[in-house]
């Protein structure tokens with residue numbers, strides 16, 4: 001049965017005249033009247049003590065007040081009192097009188113509300129004709145500490161969904177721990193697509209308030225306005241397929257650099273410094289500020305907050321809560337990193353505290369952390385399948401992030417070799433990153449900082465949605481790690497050239513440039529296995545031509561020692577403009593003007609290091625000095641062991657050992673050719689295989705002649 005008059009349940013006051021709540025100096029009537037002036041829309045008289053006559057008198061007096069405001073008065077539990085007073089209805093608990101009897105006693109026009117903390121209780125109450133449900137307890141309160149009944153926002157949402165699915169249009173309020181700090185979030189997170197809450201029931205936040213009128217006014221305003229944090233959640237580019245998401249990534253990364261958003265980090269002792277540097281590297285402006293009171297000002301600067309509880313302590317937790325509220329009030333995004341969430345009882349409790357203190361736009365953690373967050377505040381039903389295994393498979397991880405994101409109405413990231421990210425609807429797996437990331441502490445934390453930069457810089461209104469921003473941050477971070485992983489992880493490369501940005505997501509292999517060092521006529525008779533060096537150089541030139549890799553050539557004192565040998569000349573001609581320099585020199589090293597200033601190597605014109613393969617002579621003089629110069633200027637050097645030699649063969653092994661010690665990679669020409677290709681699927685593959693096949697005899701000869709003894 002539905003009550004004929006639609007009641008406004010927006011702000012439902014439940015009285016409490018105990019000393020602890022009402023206080024010694026105030027009386028119930030004054031406080032209720034102040035609350036009514038502030039905008040309370042329903043009043044329930046809840047008195048647990050006192051005899052019937054006393055209660056009737058109280059109710060009658062209160063009814064006189066509520067009538068003046070045109071607001072219904074309901075009596076908790078006591079049908080007899082409601083009948084005696086003639087007020088608008090009752091609210092009954094599950095243990096109280098049976099609903100059919102209550103209806104019979106009150107008649108069809110009175111309001112009957114029922115408490116429900118499970119789906120079954122709610123369905124039963126709806127079927128039996130309740131006018132509204134009081135769903136809860138949402139959060140623990142000093143008066144309600146029975147944790148069995150604490151169902152969280154997720155429990156409320158489930159009840160709303162199930163009663164809507166069963167076809168009931170019974171009105172609903174939620175109750176338990178609602179106050180001005182959490183009311184908007186509770187509304188937002190309790191909202192089921194099938195049915196919204198009609199209001200919230202509030203006890204101590206009004207009854208114990210120094211100014212009940214002001215608090216009621218504020219609460220009413222908060223309930224009836226759009227929460228700041230919910231603005232622009234979706235963006236207008238909600239894309240669902242991976243390719244389209246990846247296409248948006250470069251613009252997100254660029255936009256961070258263009259807008260330098262504030263990344264406010266409340267983070268652990270371990271990563272303060274590197275997280276600040278990572279924020280700078282991705283283009284954000286970091287501030288490492290743990291004092292919660294500062295967040296009111298910092299939250300106004302258009303940035304995002306990272307709450308990383310890696311070094312949690314009691315004062316830290318209070319500071320996180322303050323900052324979280326400040327950012328929520330400003331509608332600025334918050335990234336939560338529940339570091340070590342499951343490690344201690346303190347941390348598990350801290351997760352609960354943070355989840356119930358505010359709205360978190362992104363929750364990012366490793367598997368254990370995300371599992372713990374999911375299990376916090378959740379009911380037995382949802383725990384099944386997560387607790388049963390220690391390590392989840394990919395499907396379970398995807399389900400976990402999706403379920404948590406759906407529950408919290410936010411974006412959830414679960415990191416690991418493969419990362420899983422979801423907004424509750426769209427779920428993606430990201431396979432980028434490098435195993436080194438798992439071996440260095442704080443990489444998860446600095447990923448959190450990177451995410452904060454990306455979501456902070458989202459353009460209001462027309463920008464990409466949060467999920468895309470988060471994915472962009474993950475790809476930025478992880479591809480940076482992939483690129484940096486070869487030399488040293490700490491050199492994370494965050495600044496991409498625009499060409500690289502456009503290719504993010506499908507990064508090409510950067511091919512190794514061959515340099516041909518001084519393979520000249522006059523050396524022919526003197527150098528150990530000279531003709532083998534020539535064979536390898538020829539193969540390298542042909543391969544570079546097919547792969548369109550730039551080539552650098554030098555001669556040493558050409559007038560005296562002759563030009564580059566005639567066997568190589570036709571190949572240099574075929575290579576044409578790929579030969580970027582063919583210079584004569586007196587310096588032993590090839591690092592001479594014209595090469596050192598070439599865009600391939602000059603740090604002012606390109607921000608990436610070059611990979612260079614050296615072939616030529618003499619291994620212990622010009623080749624060594626070239627290698628050392630290139631290494632010193634930050635380039636990666638490869639030496640073809642089947643392509644370098646000296647007058648005395650014993651020099652070669654010594655030179656290779658020295659260059660390797662200095663950081664060069666000693667390899668073979670064939671290995672280099674295949675590394676340049678990377679993938680047999682490239683269009684050039686066929687041409688290269690032709691070169692390799694035709695040079696098979698040369699390769700064997702060069703390896704036999706030059707390498708046999710020296711590696």
Ligand SMILES: Nc1ncnc2c1ncn2[C@@H]1O[C@H](COP(=O)(O)OP(=O)(O)OP(=O)(O)O)[C@@H](O)[C@H]1O
Nearest residue numbers: 366415416417433434435437438441442443444445
């Ligand atoms: N084996 C791996 N291969 C590729 N990427 C990895 C690997 N292990 C971790 N990562 C990446 O490292 C980053 C951090 O993830 P991880 O799961 O190690 O975080 P975490 O345990 O929270 O780190 P921390 O607590 O040290 O900050 C993510 O970007 C993740 O994708």
Ligand SMILES: Cc1ncsc1CCO
Nearest residue numbers: 268270310311339441442
């Ligand atoms: C090692 C460590 N201890 C607390 S936080 C942290 C950084 C990685 O999460």
